[in-house]
Amino acid sequence: MSCENLIMHPLRSDHTNTLVHATSPYLLQHAGNPVHWQQYGPDAFELARQEDKPLLISIGYAACHWCHVMEHESFENQKVADFMNEKFICVKVDREELPHVDHYYMSACQVISGQGGWPLNMFVTADGKPFTGGTYYPPKPGYGRPSWMDVLAFVSDVWKNRREEVLEQADKLSAHVHQSQASLLTLKPESVADGSDTEKIFRHLMSQADEVNGGWGGAPKFPAAMVLQFLIREEWFRPDDQVRKHVQKTLRHMHYGGIWDQLGGGFCRYTVDASWLIPHFEKMLYDNALLLETYALAYGRWQDPEDLEVLNGILAFANRELVAPGGGYFASLDADAEGEEGRYYVWTNEEIESLLADDAVWFKKRFQVSEDGNWEGRNILHRNHPGGKSPSSPGQEAAMAALLQARSERVKPALDDKILVSWNGLFLHAMLVAYRATRRADLLQATLDHTKALLEHCHVDGILYHVWCKGQVTVPANLDDHAALIRLLLALFGETGNKYWYDQALSLAEFAVGHFSDPESPLFYDHLPMESLPVRTREVFDYAQPSGNALFAQSAFTLYLYSGEQRWLDLHHQLTSAMQTGMERFPQACGQWLQAAQPLQHPVAELVTAGPEARSLLAECHAEWYPLLISLPVCDRSLENMPFSTDRFDDNVTRIFLCKDHQCAAPVSTVSEYAKLLKAF
Known part of the structure; x- marks a missing residue:
């Protein structure tokens, strides 16, 4: 089976770009550009061959602030668009819709520049091989970057006058990405069960911890949800005050910081500072899924009411802002509103005083509101660090409701209404963990209802699809989709005893083994074969989202316990052993893997x-x-x-x-x- 055989990509007309036929909100945002954008697929590559042009593959996502900036500065500019249309076959990709395409070209960008991010703009030959590219380029030289027109002119010139060098560079770059995919870290299988390595990992993580703000690393700062989950579990078996206090400090500082929406609940993706104050305002389903599971585990472990407050806040946010009428949850909310990043979420001192009257005094103290603001003249609401005094009032609930109502009347950030199977699998599994921690029957019922809807709409004629949007399914499911859904289905079986869920999980697991396994590696590929991608990729580390391989390893162990079949235990050992060196060297990028390996160290x-x-x-x-x-x-x-x-x-x-x-x-x-x-x- 090939991904491309199941996706239709109409050719462009001379007057409209083909994105008008898309369902992806991100692609539709670009449908009115004067750039003759194509959707990614065989037609675009064939057009490049026919016209002897390089492809410009531009990758982003709907909630991305700098994607919007570059669109406004360059892709909406008629002069720039005319040059792009004349010299290139221009392709737009929603990275959330085609994550494996994004992964391949991002890997190439990181080889070229040592960095990555979005928007990602790669120049590619008609056989899919990248030869140069980068991320955001301004309309005029600045930020240490050339202008976008300078980049376009340079690439057009080398394509015309130095073609052999370009093709040689493309071959070398593609080979480098292929080699990096092939050189995965492995170690002998028996080493993972030793136990001493886990202790070393435990200590390594704590040696890198930010003792002031919680978490790990400086700016920009991302919630390390999967690492926190590992530590919450591991500290049960290896009681340690330092670990416990660091985990709890991290949870509190995130809760009190600007990364947490103090009015409406839910977490932003990351902060641009080390103290969790100034967020990048996009709100993603997967971040909130991982953090919902983290706070649910913490509440189950320590019964701290503040963890319960966050748990309930995430659920309230998701059910107010992201829930789909037909079941499932939408992908994200944009960082921008009214053309400004964060505009929807921030407040002036005058707005607070006008809306709250007498309650403004205590509210401003509690949420650190000042005349000058803490971000571009406005205030990102946040609280004193844990341990500090934050005055409240009997009228707090009414005041918060009044501000939330006032905020709801503003122009809202754009909603990306894709329903992604992998992200929903993460969120619904987290909802089940929250159910176990709180024993709220409504959470179990909601998980059952949303999972039924997900299967009804995304599992069609025996094929699981990655995206459900505007009544259509598109893109065959990848490993992440299968792995997240299998784990969810097994968890539902474990809560209900309904064998339907087990049978569905087993069927999907058999499909994954048959279609994503690599005879030359113990680790699975990310996606089905695609002719236009020179390399079949695998994302083995747990970065913003858990690796599909790590999730599948966890489910393989669960399948072994339920079925008693040795093949599933062998698969679990095969996967975790292959990543043992990775877990030892890069534990912050292996949070899900560390959890997958815990049954080898501790009793289940x-x-x-x-x-x-x-x-x-x-x-x-x-x-x-x-x-x-x-x-x-x-x-x-x-x-x-x-x-x-x-x-x-x-x-x-x-x-x-x-x-x-x-x-x-x-x-x-x-x-x-x-x-x-x-x-x-």
């Missing part, structure tokens, strides 16, 4: 509730938190042939079965007895 609790009241008893058992837990409620005899649940159902009584570290305790009947077993076992 296997919890089965069996009997007529199995589901309700399982919900009660979630009051007892354990970092590595696989559960299953057995409500009837339909699961008798599964090793995980054989001979456990009884029509007359509901019992709790707990196994851990290859040994099982005698069944018990109450949660208090289960709690004692869990602590002592």
Whole structure:
């Protein structure tokens, strides 16, 4: 199967660019440009061959501030567009729609310049090989960069007059990217189960921690959600005050900072400073998914009401701003409104005083509002660092509601209404983790409803699709989609005992093994074959999102426990062992991998509730938190042939079965007895 065979890309007319036929909000943003943009696909590359032109592949996403800036400065300029149309075949790519295309060309950009980002603008031969490129270019030379017209003129000249050099450069660059994809870090399989390496990783992470602001690194600063999740779990097995305090400090500082929307909930993508104050204002579903799971784990672990406040705030934001009427969650909110980054979220001192009257005094102290502001004359709302005094008022709830209402009447940031399977898989799994931490039945029901909608719309005629937008599915699903959805489906099976979810997960896992595996590597490819990509890519590290390989490793272990089939345990060992060196050297980029490897270091609790009241008893058992837990409620005899649940159902009584570290305790009947077993076992 090929991705390209399942996507239609009409050729451009002389008067409109083909993006008018797209469903992607990002591509539609460029449909009115005078640039003759093409959608990515075989037609664009064939056109480049016919016209003997290089391709300009310009990649971005709807919530990207600098993508909008470059569009306004250059792509809306008729003179610039005329030159682009004359000299190049211009292709626009939504990186969220085609992440593997973005990954390949971003890898090439990083080889050329040592850096990356969006917008990404790469110049490419008709066989898909990049030969030069970069990120944002201004309309006039500045920021240490040439102007966009200078870049276009240079590339056009070398294509015309130094073609052999260009083709040689393209071959070398493509070979370099291919080599970097092939030279993945591996180590002998048995080393991952030793245990000493995890201790070394644990210490390495803490040695790099920002002791002042929490988190890791300086500016720009990203929430390291997957690393925090690993540490929350790991600290249970290796109690350590330094680790616990650092994790809790990080959670509090993010919650109190400008990266958190103090009025409406939800996290922005990152901050441009080290203290979490000044965000890049785009709000992405995947960031909020990863942080929802992080705060849910923290609340389950420590029962801190501030973690619950954030958990509820993320859910409120997503259900107010991102939920789709037909089920699932949309992708993101733009950073810009009214042509200004952050305009929707910031306040002048006068606006606060006018809207809140007498309540303005305490509100300004609590949220650090000043006459001069803290960002371009306006105020990003934030609170004193934990430990400082933040005065509140009995009228706080009403004041917050008044400001939120006033904000809702402003021009809102653009909504990217793509529904991406991988991001929804992350968010719905996080919602299940939140359900376990809070035991709110509505969260379980919402997860079930959204997952049913996702499968109904995105799993068509046996094919899983990556994108559902405006009533259409586009782009066959990649490894990330399969891995995130498989993990979600297995978690739903573990909460409901409904074998439908297990069967769906198993079918998708079999497909992934059959279509994404690489006979020359233990790690899986990211995507189905594409003729226009010279290299079939794999993203092995956990950067902004978890690696599909890491998520699949976690699910392989779960499949082994449920099925008893050795092949799934072998796959788990194969994947985690292949990344052992990566985990040791770059633990901050391996947060999901570190979690995937934890079952090799620590006992996994296997919890089965069996009997007529199995589901309700399982919900009660979630009051007892354990970092590595696989559960299953057995409500009837339909699961008798599964090793995980054989001979456990009884029509007359509901019992709790707990196994851990290859040994099982005698069944018990109450949660208090289960709690004692869990602590002592």
